[in-house]
Structure formats: C-alpha cells, structure tokens
Amino acid sequence: MPVLPLDGLTEFAATITANVDQPYLFQARQMQALSLAVHIPLVCFGIAFPAMVLYMEGLHLRTGDPLYRAIAKRWSKVMLILFAVGVVTGTILSFELGLLWPRFMERFAEVFGMAFALEGVSFFVEAIFIAIYVYGWDRLPARAHLLAGVPIVVAGMTGSLMVIGVNGWMNDPGGFELDAAGNVTDVNPFAAFVNSNVWHETVHMYLAGIMVAGFIVAGVYAFGWLRGKRDRFHRAAMVVPLTFACLAAPVQIVVGDWAARTVAEVQPTKLAAIEGLEETTAGADLTIGGILTIPDGLSLLAQHDPDAVITGLDAVPVDERPPVAVVQTAFQTMVGIGTALAVLAAVYLATMVWRRRLPRSAWFYRAVVAAGPLALVALIAGWIVTEVGRQPWIVYRVMRVEEAVTGAGGIPVGYVTLALVYAGLAAIVLFLLRRLARRPLEVETPEEHR
C-alpha cells in the first residue's frame, strides 16, 4: 500500500465516506462543547489541587502547626466533591464520544483507543487513592496518609496527558494508513499518541490547570481578606494557591509561544483563522484587538522571522475553513487574559521576593478575586481556539464532522436535557461549596491526632 501524502488524503477520504443525514449537527457540536466546558474546569482541579492539598499537609508535618492540617483536611473534602462531579461529567463525555460521533469511533477508535485505556487506569488510581486519602484522615499514620496522596497527584497528571494525546492526534493524525476502500490499516497506536501537539498541549494545559485552580482557590480567601478576615487561616489558604498560580502564569506565556509556533507548522489554516489572515503573506502583520497593528508581528510570532511567509485562509477551499470570527475572538480573549494574569503574578512575586510581605493595596486583592473566573474564561477560550480552529474536521484533513456525527434523532432533546441537568448541578455544587466554606474551621490541638 503506497503511503498517501496528507494533501491527497483529503480528496481520497471524501470519496469513501458519506455525509450523515443529520439536521442537528450544529446542536450535536454544541452539546459536545457544553459537556467539555463543564468537565474541563474540574480537570484543572484534578491536575493541580491535589498538589496544593499535599503541600499544606506537608507544611503541617514539617511545622506541626495544626492550622495547616485543618486547611488540608477541609480542602480534601472539596477535592472529593469536585472529583466526584468530575467522574460523572467525564463519564458523560465517554458516552458522548459514542452517542454523538459513532462513525468517528467506529473508524478511528482503534488508532487512539490505547490512550483512553491508560487514561482509564489513571482515573482508577485517582478514585482509589482519593478515597483512601479523604477517608483516611485520623485513621492512617501521618506519613502513610501523605504518601496516599501522591498517586492522586501523579494520576491527575497522567490522565490528562492521555486525553490530550488523543486531542493532539485529532489535530495531527498519524499512526495509521487508509487502504483503497478507506479502511484504517497499519495502525501504530504509539505513533498516533506521539504526535506533534501532545507535548505543548499537555504542558499548556498543566499550567492552565495550576492557574485556574490556584487563582480560584486564592480568590475565595482574597474575598474574605478584603472583608477584613485577615487571620492566619485566610493568609495561609490564600498564599499557597496564589503562589502556585503566580509561578505558572509567566511560564504560560513562553509555552503559549511554543504552542503558536507548532500550530503554524502543523495547522497553518488554524493560525490563519486565529489572525483572520485572508491571503498568504510574507512579513504578515499582527493585529491585536482590531486596533493595534504590529508590523511583521505575525511572522515574528509564528516563525521568529519578520519576513516569514504565513499561509492564509485562501490556501484551502472555503468549505474547509473554520469560523474565523469565533477562533479569532477566542484567541484574543485568551492572550489578553493570560497577559493580564502574568502581570498580576509579576506584581505578587516581586512584592514577595523583594519586600518579603504581601501586597497591601486592596486593588491587588480585588484583582486576585477576579483572576479565578478570568483564568477559567481564558481556559475555555483556549480550547475553543483548538477545537473550533480545527473545524470542519474531526480528524484534521481526514474526516469531517458531518461524516462522523450520528444519524440518530433526538439531538435537540438530549442537548436541552443535558443543559438543564448541568445548570442544576452547577447551582447545587456552588451552593454546597459556599456552605462548606462558611462552617468554622475545625482546628484540633496537636495531641488529638497524634
């Protein structure tokens, strides 16, 4: 079987797969997007929050201060609730892969399925040790308890690595060939996983997870701080997650640059959509917010060369271009917020390092309160860039979404049902977390648990 170049593959695939008669394709995509948008913030807490909880418990073990233990214990309950909700929203995603995109799974699950199997293992490890950790307070020896938390941290990270491997593959599909009948052959699951996107996407997401979880948790206590609750509890519970987030924020800019350059190379059309670049241009300018134009900026950004040729949207037919306005707006939102958060982080780190104290301005704490929700917006915006920027492909230049979608009826019914259920779920979780936060902290005297 001759190896088909990627460009030839497109026309080729179109001749052997048929579009599905599905009038609600857009609703199916919306339903998938909704489910991802609900799940991804919980993933951030899965990636980053266990490390913060363990750090707190470690502080307790080192200093013997019961306050740190009380904070870690309280956070672990929040961690359990968020994990439990993440388990169900993650299960929904697994179902939707099949319920909404059965033809995609039918054809390609054998290529990327192994990554999901390993993600399942991570998920399993997480579930086991989160139970041991949260139910083991007061019952396991102190060091054993801390050790029981380590697999939670590791599994949270490997799990997202695996899923991102699949996403990276959808954007840079390899590890298989198509035969003359359009069947998938010569599958190499490992080659599929090691695609050109997996590493930068993973690091980008880890940092995003740390920023989202860190800024949100810190924001809760910064809110209390602003209202005069300036006790040791609020200070410690704010400083730890804030420091995690502020260390990640500046690095994220560098990683974002790495991501942009890889996109320029692997998915030039996505980059063109990000910048709304209609025609292929040498020395392309960068426009920020529609106002500020940096000469040769895009060429510099994408290839670190002011004269570099940037592929425009005109390189592909009209029906193979993503919706430019959505991708462009999402990208600018992400970059704008990311830059602002990096500035906030710089202020915090500079004050802590040189003045050896917390910033004093109320505006700083207001900014920390706002940083959590903003980080969340940037996270979702970033995923919109990745996912909408890939359209109309589900597997980049191999399978279009209209070939992948289910032929089943009832998509609008499912979409509305799921939206209502998720809205209710979000309301209940927020309500209960608020009440959990209002309970007085149970600080025990050291003798009680030794």
Added chain:
Amino acid sequence: MWLADLAGTILLLGLTAYTVLGGADFGAGFWDLTAGGAQRGARLRGMIKRSMGPVWEANHVWLIFVLVVFWTAFPRAFGPVMETLYIPLFLAAIGIIFRGAAFALRGEAATIAEARALGATFAFASVLIPFFFGTVIGAIADGRVPVGGGDPWRSWTGPVPLFAGVLAVAIGAYMAAMFLAGDAARSGFDDMVRAFRARALGAAVVAGVLAIAGLVIIRFEAPGLYDGLTSGPGLAAVAGSALAGLVTLVLVWRGRYEAARYTSAVAVGAVVAGWGFAQRPDFLPGALSFDEAAAGDPTLIALLISIGIAFLVLGPSLWLLFRLSLRGRLDTEFRPITAASRDEE
C-alpha cells in the same frame, strides 16, 4: 483471532466486575429507596451511606473501563450499539449524573427537604441506571442491533431487553444486601445484619425466579441464544452460575457473608461468560462476528499491554483500598440518616 478472543474475555471480565461491584452500589440505592419512611429507614440509610462512601467511585470506574475496552478493541460494534441504543444509554448517562451528584453531595444536606430531595434522587437513579444498562445488554443478545443503526425504540423494548433490565436491578439488589449484611456483621450491628440478611434472601429468591422465567422468555424470543445457553460451554456456565448461586444462598443463610461475596461474584461472572459463549462467534448476533468487530492486531496488542500495566498498578491499589475498607480503617462514625441529621464527614 485469539487476540480478539482475549480482548473479548477481558471485556466480559470488566463487565462482570461492574455488575458485581457497580451493581452492588446500585442495589444499595434500591434498598435506600425501599427503606421506608424517614424514621423507620434511618438506620438502613445510615448503614448504606457508611458502607458505600469509600468505594463507590472506584466501583463506578469499571464502567469507564468497559467503555474504553469496548471502543478500542471492538470499534465496529461500538458504533452501531451507540447509534441504535442511544435512548437507554442517554437515560442511563443522565441517571449517572443525578446519582453521582446526589451521593457526593448528600453529606452536605442541612435541612429535611434537602436530605429528602438528594436521597430520593440518588435512590431513583440507582434503580434506573442498571435497568437501562440491562436493556442494552438484552438488546445486543437478542440480535436487535444491526450494522448502521437500528430502531431506536423497538431495539430495547422487546421482552428480552426488558427482562434483562429487570434482572440487572434484581442482581444488584441481591449483591448489595449481601455486602451490606457482611459489613454490618463486621461492625457488630445485629439489627442491620438481620435486616439485610432477610433482604438478601428475598432478593436471591426473586433473582432466581427471574432467571428461570428469563430462560423461558429467551426460549421463545431468541432461540439462537437459548440454544447457546443450553448446550456446550454455555450450558456449563449457566449450570455453574446456578450452583454458585445456590452455594451463596446457603452461605448467606448461615451468616458466612465473607465467603458469599466471592461465590456471588462467581455466579454473576458465570452468567456473563455463558452469554459470551452462547453468542460466540457473533458480537452483534446476526450482524457482526467478534473478528469482524475487532480492531487490528497492533491495537489489540497495545490494549492488552495497557491492561497488563493497569493490572500491575491497579491490582495492589484496589487490594489496599478493599483491605482498608473491609478492615474498617476507612469507616466513618455510624449515624442513622434521619431527615434532619447532618453528616460532617
């Protein structure tokens, strides 16, 4: 060929684990639902929550395992199943959201109305999820899933799928009652032991009667499946399951709950295996064989290696969790759940 068989065996083992462990979880919800009024059912509900707390998430993850192995190893069957049986699958998925959320959050309920609403949500969903999953299994076994998608309603509302749904609920209820009786015995709550022992025996009788009735239904509705279940390895599996079921019944009768856990798992596993034997070599009877449904060898090998890694990592982890759990190292204080009680853990 043998790779596909091995992957199919692993899929059925995962399904067995989910039926035993996840099923017991759902069954606990069934007993919660039927525990009676707020005062009468308070101790039962407290016992259920205490036993399930540490293990329910790990039990649930078996479902993810089954899904992942299914779509990776048998992608060409996964598509048609999803495209045909989307109604029961979607309803089960919505049930999973309700159940997981209600269970995770129930400890935080502060008022009578909240505890009741969350408790009822948890319990209702616990019954509906195994029912809908049961109909999916029944629809596949009954040959109602053609390649390319079948009828969204008739595929799962025939006698065999509906029977499979009811049987799934009954098996879960039986498993749960037995596990809970064992847990109560370990903790020395004699009234709870009596209550759950009676429920286990009652559910065992119901499940046994259902199984026999089911064979009659299958005899007329799905003759091919019936032949498979009543000859060769299928028959051996069914007989083994019946035997293990009877042994379990005797063990529960005599209060040997620990041993009963294992024999009941054997009984369920044998039924699942019997189903596999009965429809082999078909994956989707009348539509797709195991070999036709299976992914290529490199994928199957990669999957089996992944599962090998999983076994090395998860085996000791699960062993630790269940050991700690069974020895009471993860127990929370026992509190009856009355409508007004508030649980701090």
